[in-house]
Amino acid sequence: MTEFIHPSLDHLNYVDLAQSIKDWALELGFARAAIASIDLSHAEAGLTQWLAAGYHGEMDYMARHGLKRARPAELVPGTLTAVTVFMPYLTGGVDPESVLADTNKAYISRYALGRDYHKVLRARLQQLADKITAVIGEHGHRVFVDSAPILEVELAKQGGNGWRGKHSLLINRDYGSFFFLGELLIDLPLPVDPPLPKEHCGKCTACIDVCPTQAIVAPYTVDARRCISYLTIELKGAIPVEFRSMIGNRVYGCDDCQLVCPWNRFAAASPETDFAIRHGLDDATLLELFAWSEQEFTQKMAGSPIYRIGYAAWLRNLAVGLGNAKTSAEIIQSLQARQTSSDDMVREHIVWALNRHGVF
Numbered sequence: 001m002t003e004f005i006h007p008s009l010d011h012l013n014y015v016d017l018a019q020s021i022k023d024w025a026l027e028l029g030f031a032r033a034a035i036a037s038i039d040l041s042h043a044e045a046g047l048t049q050w051l052a053a054g055y056h057g058e059m060d061y062m063a064r065h066g067l068k069r070a071r072p073a074e075l076v077p078g079t080l081t082a083v084t085v086f087m088p089y090l091t092g093g094v095d096p097e098s099v100l101a102d103t104n105k106a107y108i109s110r111y112a113l114g115r116d117y118h119k120v121l122r123a124r125l126q127q128l129a130d131k132i133t134a135v136i137g138e139h140g141h142r143v144f145v146d147s148a149p150i151l152e153v154e155l156a157k158q159g160g161n162g163w164r165g166k167h168s169l170l171i172n173r174d175y176g177s178f179f180f181l182g183e184l185l186i187d188l189p190l191p192v193d194p195p196l197p198k199e200h201c202g203k204c205t206a207c208i209d210v211c212p213t214q215a216i217v218a219p220y221t222v223d224a225r226r227c228i229s230y231l232t233i234e235l236k237g238a239i240p241v242e243f244r245s246m247i248g249n250r251v252y253g254c255d256d257c258q259l260v261c262p263w264n265r266f267a268a269a270s271p272e273t274d275f276a277i278r279h280g281l282d283d284a285t286l287l288e289l290f291a292w293s294e295q296e297f298t299q300k301m302a303g304s305p306i307y308r309i310g311y312a313a314w315l316r317n318l319a320v321g322l323g324n325a326k327t328s329a330e331i332i333q334s335l336q337a338r339q340t341s342s343d344d345m346v347r348e349h350i351v352w353a354l355n356r357h358g359v360f
């Protein structure tokens with residue numbers, strides 16, 4: 001590894017610095033790091049069309065920054081390049097397919113079984129920025145992890161960390177797609193890595209075909225309003241009735257388009273202890289989670305990405321799952337026990353679920 005101290009940025013050997021940054025990123029636990037050009041002008045038309053079609057639904061923040069999302073230098077003045085990284089999150093646990101197949105179980109997206117990734121990735125990227133500062137001195141930079149303002153997949157693709165699958169997510173030959181992306185926008189003219197010469201989806205359309213709600217409306221284009229991830233995580237109010245039966249037992253996010261992808265067949269487990277499964281969330285039953293009090297939810301989900309949706313949306317999602325489960329006296333009783341819930345939105349989902357079990 002190249003380690004060096006330069007007294008002034010003018011004399012930097014940027015090629016060595018870029019290599020060192022990538023080495024440090026791997027030492028900090030990222031699986032891959034690349035330097036990406038911040039010219040995303042090719043993505044502007046796609047972004048504009050996506051927003052114009054209303055595919056962002058109620059995610060107003062997606063439209064708020066307009067084309068700045070494709071123009072990092074307008075978002076953070078002085079930005080010249082982006083360090084783009086990813087970190088895998090699978091940590092083993094029960095086979096996802098068996099959980100999806102059991103209507104009594106609650107399927108929670110595999111990224112949300114452990115500690116909130118925003119905190120984990122942001123802290124590591126900040127450590128990377130601090131390391132660069134320690135070596136070259138003060139410089140302009142800003143860390144991004146899943147924040148709405150920038151097109152993260154486009155940046156990762158641009159730096160050659162993978163290609164965009166037809167489900168719209170980034171895929172890497174060696175790691176599949178079960179990873180989080182993060183970036184460091186930086187004011188250094190680092191030599192950029194090229195995008196991959198080609199993508200590797202070929203004629204496959206498995207992700208489009210498997211999507212329970214037909215949310216992938218065209219290759220590379222997701223209508224968020226139909227996506228179970230949006231319906232169970234981003235949407236604050238009632239889940240439109242037309243989607244409830246299609247959601248099945250997916251109570252927080254959805255992984256179907258990634259589970260079916262051939263590139264994920266050999267996805268390796270993440271060594272990150274922060275992503276270790278908490279509270280048996282990989283294999284919990286709908287009934288046990290539905291029985292949690294608000295206090296239990298708050299205590300158990302503290303530090304988890306699930307905390308963000310709040311108790312009402314949690315019960316809403318579980319009620320939909322229970323409505324889709326095989327009818328049993330236990331399920332009907334537990335739904336009835338919560339019918340006095342103070343939240344109108346939750347109550348309406350419970351009534352829907354009871355109706356599905358023939359209770360009117």
Ligand code: B12
Binds near residue numbers: 059168181220223
């Ligand atoms: C909003 C958002 C969502 C929305 C919308 C998803 C979407 N596909 O746009 C919802 C809530 C549905 C969602 C769901 C999920 N998300 Co999300 N999401 C984001 C977020 C914040 C912004 C994405 C965005 O800008 N969308 C808007 C559209 C315009 O962007 P786009 O898809 O890149 O659109 C381009 C293409 O459509 C392209 N295009 C249009 N037509 C054509 C045609 C061709 C031929 C080509 C090549 C391209 C093309 O042009 C557009 C502009 O570049 C990013 C983080 C970030 N800041 O980037 C995470 C992010 C994309 N999500 C992530 C994850 C993990 C998920 C889920 C897997 C979570 C889950 N398990 O439930 C699901 C997967 C659903 C899916 N198939 O996309 C990860 C993906 C990691 C990876 N491997 O790529 C990200 C990067 C977060 C992170 N930091 O790790 N997400």
Ligand code: SF4
Binds near residue numbers: 215229
């Ligand atoms: S996450 Fe689920 S609902 Fe969303 S696009 Fe993928 S398969 Fe469809």
Ligand code: SF4
Binds near residue numbers: 208257
């Ligand atoms: S399932 Fe097939 S089309 Fe979809 S991302 Fe994977 S390889 Fe590409």
